[in-house]
Amino acid sequence: MKQELINYILHLADNALILGQRNAEWCGHGPVLEQDIAMTNISLDLIGQARNFYQYAASLLGEGATEDTLAYLRTEREFRNCLLVEQHNGDWGQTLLRQFLISNFQQLLYTALQTHKDRQLAAIAEKSLKEVTYHLRWSSEWVIRLGDGTRESHERMLKAIDTLWRYTGELFEPAAYETACVQDGTAVSLATIKDEWQHKTGEVFSEAGLPVPENIFMLTGGKMGKHTEQMGYILAELQYLQRAYPNAQW
Amino acid sequence: MTVVHDIDKKMIYAYLDNIKDPEVPALSIIDLGIVKDIQYKEDELEVIITPTYTGCPAMDVISTSIRVMLSTLGFRKVKVTTVLSPAWTTDWMTEEGKRKLKAYGIAPPNPRQQVCNNKLFAPNESVQCPHCDSYHTRRISEFGSTACKALYQCEDCKEPFDYFKCH
Numbered sequence: 193m194k195q196e197l198i199n200y201i202l203h204l205a206d207n208a209l210i211l212g213q214r215n216a217e218w219c220g221h222g223p224v225l226e227q228d229i230a231m232t233n234i235s236l237d238l239i240g241q242a243r244n245f246y247q248y249a250a251s252l253l254g255e256g257a258t259e260d261t262l263a264y265l266r267t268e269r270e271f272r273n274c275l276l277v278e279q280h281n282g283d284w285g286q287t288l289l290r291q292f293l294i295s296n297f298q299q300l301l302y303t304a305l306q307t308h309k310d311r312q313l314a315a316i317a318e319k320s321l322k323e324v325t326y327h328l329r330w331s332s333e334w335v336i337r338l339g340d341g342t343r344e345s346h347e348r349m350l351k352a353i354d355t356l357w358r359y360t361g362e363l364f365e366p367a368a369y370e371t372a373c374v375q376d377g378t379a380v381s382l383a384t385i386k387d388e389w390q391h392k393t394g395e396v397f398s399e400a401g402l403p404v405p406e407n408i409f410m411l412t413g414g415k416m417g418k419h420t421e422q423m424g425y426i427l428a429e430l431q432y433l434q435r436a437y438p439n440a441q442w
Numbered sequence: 443m444t445v446v447h448d449i450d451k452k453m454i455y456a457y458l459d460n461i462k463d464p465e466v467p468a469l470s471i472i473d474l475g476i477v478k479d480i481q482y483k484e485d486e487l488e489v490i491i492t493p494t495y496t497g498c499p500a501m502d503v504i505s506t507s508i509r510v511m512l513s514t515l516g517f518r519k520v521k522v523t524t525v526l527s528p529a530w531t532t533d534w535m536t537e538e539g540k541r542k543l544k545a546y547g548i549a550p551p552n553p554r555q556q557v558c559n560n561k562l563f564a565p566n567e568s569v570q571c572p573h574c575d576s577y578h579t580r581r582i583s584e585f586g587s588t589a590c591k592a593l594y595q596c597e598d599c600k601e602p603f604d605y606f607k608c609h
Contacts, residue, residue, distance in 0.1 A: 226583035226593070233585040240497025244526065315527035319496055322529060322609055330584055333562050399562075 193376055198252050199272060199369035200379050201313065202262065203415055205245030206273035209263060210423075211294060212238030213430055214281055223284050230330065234291065237323040244316045264434035268423050272367070275414040276359035278422045285338050285345065286352035292331035293356065296392050297363050298324045300385040310378040332396045339400025349402055361410025363389070370415070451480050457515060458489070461507045465500045465588050466606075468546035475534025476504075478525060486519040487512060492530045494609070495589040532609045544572045549594065549605040569605050571596035581605075 216235040222228025246259035277294060281287045302324060305317035338345040364382045366374065373379030390404075397404050413419065433440055459472040471477055471491070479490040489508050493501045505522040512520040532551035540550035549572045566581045576598040583593040591604045 226585070229583065229587075230585040233589055236497035236499075236589055237495060238497070240493075240495060244496055311527075315525070319493070319526040319529045322531075323496060326584070329562060336562065396562075 196369040196372040201249040203272040209242035211277040269417040285348040288334040289352040295328035304380040336400040339402040362412040367415040473539030574599040
């Protein structure tokens with residue numbers, strides 16, 4: 193059971209870390225200064241959340257594991273993040289849509305996780321929730337602003353949906369370790385938050401004048417370590433320093 | 443070695459009040475409300491703190507400052523423990539802290555009930571300008587120079603200012 197729990201914690205950590213890393217690519221490239229700062233602030237929150245999860249996983253793993261060895265020294269197949277978080281930033285609209293889809297998911301997940309039986313996971317969820325709620329409100333407003341904005345912004349949002357929607361199915365497909373943790377009472381059953389996620393997504397899309405795609409073939413695998421091509425490039429950048437100069441410190 | 447059995451928590455809190463938040467040096471860690479408890483067991487002094495934001499880089503600096511200060515005071519074993527729950531809220535900031543923030547030029551957090559909800563395009567919080575006290579202000583950005591702040595501008599005196607957002 194312990195290994196399943198560790199895998200579940202790593203899955204939550206990897207989602208936050210990889211999305212934080214992706215968002216941080218906007219640093220210095222945002223469309224306006226305020227939104228550049230917004231993206232890096234959200235990254236900081238996500239990386240902070242990832243650190244809490246990694247520290248907890250490391251304490252269960254023992255044998256010299258630390259938050260740093262987990263982030264910097266695991267291989268691609270050992271990362272358990274969803275495919276959605278590793279996708280290209282694309283344009284501003286695509287980044288915002290990805291943020292909205294994930295923030296919506298994290299908000300529901302952390303809300304539920306607060307009352308589950310693992311006290312440390314519940315505490316991390318409680319701590320992260322206020323930050324995620326802020327991200328959700330901000331990204332929802334941007335999806336609406338762009339979807340209901342100019343003809344060009346609307347078309348770009350349609351393209352973003354076309355690119356990203358196929359990765360949303362995985363959010364609600366439990367991995368084997370997750371199912372085991374759900375039975376044990378430590379993980380959130382994804383079936384219990386799916387309806388609410390769809391409802392909220394539908395609400396925001398409808399206000400944005402954007403369609404919710406139907407009958408789309410969904411790509412999965414990330415949670416089991418089978419990633420898209422993007423993942424290798426992310427890790428190459430994220431892990432380069434520690435791989436090239438082992439144990440280098442600031 | 444003298445073993446201190448009955449430590450005076452108040453005295454230690456008074457010392458900790460000299461440790462500033464490196465990112466908002468107007469505030470001490472006591473003003474911020476992040477010191478949750480102090481315990482003394484078997485020669486070890488434990489300070490329990492809680493982070494403001496999960497990614498706040500100031501937290502590592504603060505932990506180190508606590509250890510350095512208490513070691514300088516003569517405590518041989520000092521442990522700083524971070525707890526996450528209950529999650530920190532700006533409600534824990536002291537009134538003294540809010541006063542210091544304003545004097546420093548940062549608008550202190552409003553009482554909690556004003557925001558912290560999911561409503562979209564909600565009207566901006568009414569934030570008082572720390573310079574001229576006007577409530578005629580507008581939000582420039584939901585995010586600011588650190589995780590805990592948003593950017594505002596006063597429509598009367600025209601000064602831009604940081605708002606320590608309610609959390």
